[in-house]
Each structure stands twice: as structure tokens, then as C-alpha cells.
Amino acid sequence: MGVVVAGPAPSLPWLVVDAADREVVPVSSYLRDRMLGDVSPLTCRSYGFDLLRWYRVLWALDVGW
Template identity: 65%
Template sequence: MRVAEIGRTPPFVVVDREGSEVEPAVRYLRDLAPSDVSPLTCRSYGFDLLRWFRLLWVLRVGWDQAPSSEVAVLVGWMRLSPNPPVLQATGAG
């Protein structure tokens, strides 16, 4: 499972192990793309959706049947996970 750049709208999608697009995630990213967001925002949301689907697959819960308790598990895990600092590009000045 991974986020893949595809060169069309949306610019990034979530794919499963066989390389097939995860349709609910792609549908969300397709709706997000025309709302004047950067391609990197779509990429970031793609990674968030990937985390969500990985959790659901581990719990063996379908995305359309996930109760709010699974959302709470994901949010709690994301709050506790280390967040590496973003490296800032430096310009020659």
C-alpha cells in the first residue's frame, strides 16, 4: 500500500499492494483536487488516507462500516507519533 503520483487529477492516489487504486480514497482526492489546493496538499491528504486504510485493514473493518471509535484510535495514534521537523530549503542569497 502506498501513495502514488499518477500525472492526472488527482495528482496522487492511494493504491493497494496489487497497484489498484483504493476507490474511496481516490474519490475523496478527486473531489479535493479542483478546490484550488496545491498538488502537495493532495499528496499529504493521500498519506493521511493511507494511514486510515491501513488501520482499517489491520482491524478488519470496512471503510464504510468504521465506527467513530476507529477514528478515535487513529487520531490518538497520530497525536502520539513523532512528527519529524520539516527541513526548510535555503536560498542562496
């Protein structure tokens, strides 16, 4: 359920997408903000996996953000 994939630009090097291959927009906004704060792309990737785990819990419980 969901996956972390390579992003479209250096300002967003990683995306979290749901089971229907749709971007999880709140996560993208957060990761973009992290990149503006001068974190490494690998840190952004790690945050993406952390947020994916959290979203999987929310999806399993059928609870919105």
C-alpha cells in the same frame, strides 16, 4: 501495506493503492474533489498519506470503509 503513487492526470496527481496495487477508489474520489477545490498538489499528496494511514488501520482490523 499500500502506498501513495503519482496519479495519471493533473486532476488526480496522487493515488493511494493497496497491497495488490489496486487503486483505493474512495480515496481517489476524495482527492479529486480536493483538487477541484483548488488545493495544491502537495496538499493532495499529504491528504493521500493521511488516508493511507487510516486505511492501514482498517486493513489491519479487517474492517471495511
